[in-house]
Amino acid sequence: MKGLEGRLCEEFSPRYYGLCTVGGMLSAGTTHLAITPLDVLKVNMQVNPIKYYSISSCFTTLLREQGPSAFWRGWAGKFFGYGVQGGCRFGLYEYFKRLYSNVLVDSNRSFIFLISSASAEVIANVALSPFEAVKVRVQAQPHFAKGLLDGFPKLYASEGIFGFYRGLVPLWGRNLPFSMIMFSTFEHSVDFMYCNVIQKRKENCSKVQQLGVTCFAGYAAGSVGSFISNPADNIVASLYNKKADSIMLAVKKIGLINLFTRSLPIRIMLVGPVVTLQWLFYDTIKVLSGLPTSGDLTTHSRVDKAA
Template identity: 25%
Template sequence: MASEDVKRSESAAVSTIVKMAEEAKLATEGVKAPSLGFLSICKSLFAGGVAGGVSRTAVAPLERMKILLQVQNPHSIKYNGTVQGLKYIWRTEGLRGLFKGNGTNCARIIPNSAVKFFSYERASEGILYMYRRQTGNENAQLTPLLRLGAGATAGIIAMSATYPMDMVRGRLTVQTANSPYQYRGITHALVTVLRQEGPRALYRGWVPSVIGVVPYVGLNFAVYESLKDWLIKDNPFGLAENSELGIVTRLSCGAVAGTLGQTVAYPLDVIRRRMQMVGWKDASSVVTGGGGSKASLEYTGMVDAFRKTVRHEGFGALYKGLVPNSVKVVPSIAIAFVTYEMVKDVLGVEFRISD
């Protein structure tokens, strides 16, 4: 009897020790998991930021030319087209003029791109989880429409978080060496706008931006991923090798996605830029070189801006600057997507936007 009691005690002691060891292991894993999750988040944000900075710097001259064409007064034309405009800037302002506002642009686009890509991944995970629960199919994948929704969500979050920087960047990009009032930099511009026009001015044009970002960013992600999935699964042109696409093919997917997205959303981008100039007392002189009427820059809201633009300049004014923007968007979006995936590969992050 005594011997059996001892055996039972030994067995109970061993079980207790094993159980404690298992609990300790689980506890250790539980501590490490948040750290690994935090590191993965940082890598994702870093990859998105690098993608945004590289892609925008590559097309900075075209970005400035687009904005100048969008906001110049129709009664005092200084820039007659992309090539002429770039030559004019080179002649009057030099190389620095072509990249004017790029520092501010990168200061805005780096966090914007980081938040956008990260938000898309999280939104995709959430939408896919709800979709699988609704359909009861644990193997279901995102449809193009669901990807559009995830992309739109990511675009709204990223744009709203960095909109004041976009507003200031637009003004820094538009001003020239002959501007009657010079913003000396990002901080000076932010402080000046806040002091002279109030905090609401930093979000002027936000509504058309929200409306425009839905088709723009949504289509970018939806078209890019859908094209990649189609090329990998069906491999119609023999471009996929071992379920992977080459850099040139991925760049082409990004170019198609960017072209479709910006064409749909471009009129709203024009209205947003014009509304951002409202309240800037020297805006008329900046965009017209001293001529023209400031009245064309006075809008009471998005609808009023649309109505006045079409009435005074015609429907084509909603697509002013589309040519340099198209030339800019094709490489910019393509470079952003591919750079993002390549940086994440280098950093060893397994989850990518198409997974």
């Protein structure tokens, strides 16, 4: 409804959740596409840690053996897979947050953030898993397939439907904690910035200030989430490339310390900026649609008092 302060839709309407879904798809898909070369390095370091023992060795070896095109292997899986995941993650989070806030009126805000993000992420990873299964194989097994178009039928022919969901449980293990921590950290960071730093209500801030808060909160959310999800990320890469047949065997083969440290530096390089850009793109789409930026604030009384 454009008549309402120039907004394309009213908050919490079906069109609003549709806009959030599209915003999540575009923000997640484009940012993951942009960091495909780093993701190729990460996956190969996880799957072949002896051969690719550092970022520099992985880069030079892949460049020498497979050429520059190797760094863009799996780009379609990144763009479409994480686009679908992002649409479900952001759109459903907004929906579940509103739903649980109305149903669980006396619950703690942090609890609402956690269960909303968890509910959204369960569905988002079911949508992501087939794309991730093909993407990881394309990146770590150069002769498996060229991309999604030939990768999907080849994987189905060799492993059936199970092949697309071989790593679903580890995906949940990686992305559920990440999403829960990411959304909760983002929400609390936004609240902290308006209450303690800017000390003004969101609606009294310029759009530039609001997007600045989004960037700060997004980077904090991505940095914290990267530490939480790294062990499961290593397990996912191991299972999809058949380095182990089960989660327990993958943990045993990788080793407890390596589970937390393997590919962590490059993962930190990936996750922090990517999550920041996702939130920036997502909230920019909201702003351009006449909607306020993200962040559920309940500290206006403290803000008014400080002002």
